[in-house]
Amino acid sequence: MNTIVKDIYVKSCLFSDVLEMHAYLSDPLKTKDKSNIKGLGFLTENYLDEIYAVKAANQQLHTTMFRQITISISPAGNACTDKEYMEIGREIAEYYYADGYQVVWYMHKDTPRHHLHLLLNSVNFRTGKIFKQSLKGLNRFKVHCNRILNEHKLDQIQMSVEDMLDMTPHELSDGFEIFEIFEEVMADSATVFEDLFDEKSSSDDEYYSAYDLTNLGMTICPSTVTSEETIIPEPKSALQEENTMDYEKKEVPAVKTSSLPSEVLENTCLVIDASKNVNLTVPSNCDADKLKDIISSVEPLPEQDRATNAKIGIASIAELQKRGIDLPVYVDTSTNINIEFNDVMSSDIFDTTFTEK
Known part of the structure; x- marks a missing residue:
């Protein structure tokens, strides 16, 4: 099994989207305990208040609100305790905190394969600018993660940087299943079972000669099924070097204000x-x-x-x-x-x- 990382883009231009995302990620049924929620770049544990304060101070209340990254660490040889999982989350989150972004990380324990979520404030608390990340930057994040995983004797990320980036413009109203990367985890598990079956029905030489061990299982994952309403960007735009997250802003229609004092x-x-x-x-x-x-x-x-x-x-x-x-x-x-x-x-x-x- 492989460690899977997904940087998932969400169209959101209202702070209420941050509240909704945090409410989902911090659900007690998923985290099980408050100690499984931590943050970097905060003076208190009022993460939402401080995220809002950074946005308000830099007049960035109508831009893309956040970035969400899911990290599913391979269970192979993984005997990490909850405390160790959270420490790994902190070490990974330091990559973005060092660049000036507030990060909250959450550990979800509601699935057999425990996983981490990173929630990044899209506004830099040093520069006030909106989050930008090129494929080179995402590759540096991958190297950062692999160094940490190696130190903890865990399986590293073998997927390509392009596969780590999901730039389909998702809407929160479509549900939160996309953030749990169920399809990727299921495909990864299916690959393992398929390999075990093939191993029983063929010799070692035949088995190992049929696969590229440097990228095992990454070419046989089933394609993602999308609804008709989902917008799939052209390959060229999905892999472009600069990803500003600055999509078209959602306009709120004006309403009569006669009822206001x-x-x-x-x-x-x-x-x-x-x-x-x-x-x-x-x-x-x-x-x-x-x-x-x-x-x-x-x-x-x-x-x-x-x-x-x-x-x-x-x-x-x-x-x-x-x-x-x-x-x-x-x-x-x-x-x-x-x-x-x-x-x-x-x-x-x-x-x-x-x-x-």
Whole structure:
């Protein structure tokens, strides 16, 4: 069996496509555990928020959103633990991170042949430019992967660079099966069974003379079955040196905005108040150290709530775009402590332990 890698292009010009792709790749039924999702190029684990921030900062919210690469490592001699799989994913992802791209990698365990997915932000966090990769660049990625696989004593990638690149313009609405490269894995497995059958029915000399061992099984894979709606590019365009991913942008039809509040239309951004406010009333002669302790005991908005609120903000942007309005959305997730001094109160308030509740 061979290690299979597929760089799969998806037509996507809305950030909601990133949300949808991440939701699929991070499905607990596939990853089994949160530890099987990691990222490079992030300050926190709020990967979606930071991917959006890079796009917004570089005004790249209407270009191709991401690139998805599937890596199915050969099971032959493969005794890797989940931790080792994730380490291999990190080492592979470093190739694109070193070039300035945020990368999230996921391990899927819902198939007998565990595999990795790389999700790349299409916007470079150093230059702000859109992802470009020539066949030479993809070949360098192949060499990078093979070096890592060799270090882990795993089967290397034997498929050609052209076979690693799938430039058919897929749509997320068509489903996610294409990202699992089922046909490639099945064809690879079928080749092994075919070889075993032939080995039993022929001598060693006849068997080995019938195959090119430098590219075993790569010429007998069945062709991919496509529907009538699928657009297959001409061979020349599929193998061109420069692949900019800059396809025709998807236009959102304008919608009447009479239903929107005037505040939204008159301002340069929409503000969603998701802040946490803690109000304290204390006597004016309170002990300063005790007051500091109370303030320190106030916990900020939980990370999970901040992530949820950020998603609400992203959803709001998508909704505004559907209505024909290109308006940034700011989500306030700050924690505010308001203190009021009162001379009438007794200082006995400090005799009890403060709790937010």
